[in-house]
Amino acid sequence: xxxxxxxxxxxxxxxxxxxxxxxxxxxxxxxxxxxxxxxxxxxxxxxxxxxxxxxxxxxxxxxxxxxxxxxxxxxxxxxxxxxxxxxxxxxxxxxxxxxxxxxxxxxxxxxxxxxxxxxxxxxxxxxxxxxxxxxxxxxxxxxxxxxxxxxxxxxxxxxxxxxxxxxxxxxxxxxxxxxxxxxxxxxxxxxxxxxxxxxxxxxxx
Numbered sequence: 001x002x003x004x005x006x007x008x009x010x011x012x013x014x015x016x017x018x019x020x021x022x023x024x025x026x027x028x029x030x031x032x033x034x035x036x037x038x039x040x041x042x043x044x045x046x047x048x049x050x051x052x053x054x055x056x057x058x059x060x061x062x063x064x065x066x067x068x069x070x071x072x073x074x075x076x077x078x079x080x081x082x083x084x085x086x087x088x089x090x091x092x093x094x095x096x097x098x099x100x101x102x103x104x105x106x107x108x109x110x111x112x113x114x115x116x117x118x119x120x121x122x123x124x125x126x127x128x129x130x131x132x133x134x135x136x137x138x139x140x141x142x143x144x145x146x147x148x149x150x151x152x153x154x155x156x157x158x159x160x161x162x163x164x165x166x167x168x169x170x171x172x173x174x175x176x177x178x179x180x181x182x183x184x185x186x187x188x189x190x191x192x193x194x195x196x197x198x199x200x201x202x203x204x205x
Contacts, residue, residue, distance in 0.1 A: 005052070014052055017042050018066060021059045026106030030060060030114040061120070064111055067104055068128050074100040076135065083143050086201040091193040094165065097132075098188050101169040109174035129166065133158045140200065149200055157199055165192045 005011050020042030024033050035056050039049040053059045074096035082089040101108060115121040136158045141147055149157050172183040 010052075013044075013048075014062075017044065017049060017052055017059065018063050020044075021063050022104075022107050025060060025063070025110045030056075030110050033060075035059070057120075060114070061124070063107065064121070064124055067107065067111075068124065068131075070100055070104075071097055071128060072131060072135075075132070082139065087193065087197045090196045090200075091189060094193045094196070095189050097165065098169060098185055098192070102173050102185050105169075105173040105176070108170065112170055112174065129159070129162055133162050136162075154200075161192075161196050161199060164195060168192060 005014055017038065021033075021038045024037050024041050028034075028037065033056055035049060035053075036046055038056070038059060039046045042049070053062065075093045077092070077096070080089075081092070111121060111125070115125045133155065137147075137155050140149075140154050140158070147154050168188060172179060172188055173185075176182060
């Protein structure tokens, strides 16, 4: 990954490039996207783009890394209410994740497709999932002093539920054109939060 600029101007330009790249990748897909198209979309010369990124792989990896941070930030402020009101905490966390996924659904579609053919992106996808699971497992274990739930480890249960949310978002939003019935963001938040609650909390704590 290229170094992130340290000047305000450099950061603004980098942000502009990644915003343009998101539009190009969403429109053209990973394979067909070109550096010249990203430069044009961002209002930059091709030379200006190459001062920040050497190739489209670097651009896409940086875009996904930024989205990764966004997911973690948007879904990470619920530890304080999980003990007193687990469903509310889970709903707040899922709302942050799912709303952010919906905003980035076209890029996530391309990301999942790229992960199917390139180990680099499979690794990024795994890292995103593991980071969320690690945070939940640590919080759950600290709050309730256990590493088991429903006869399996908390980690196995959390991984199953994290994969459920991830796949639901991909099917309902990244591939929404293929769905016979449209699923709203609110319904997605409600049903996935209830699944987490019933599995992890109901009659267990």
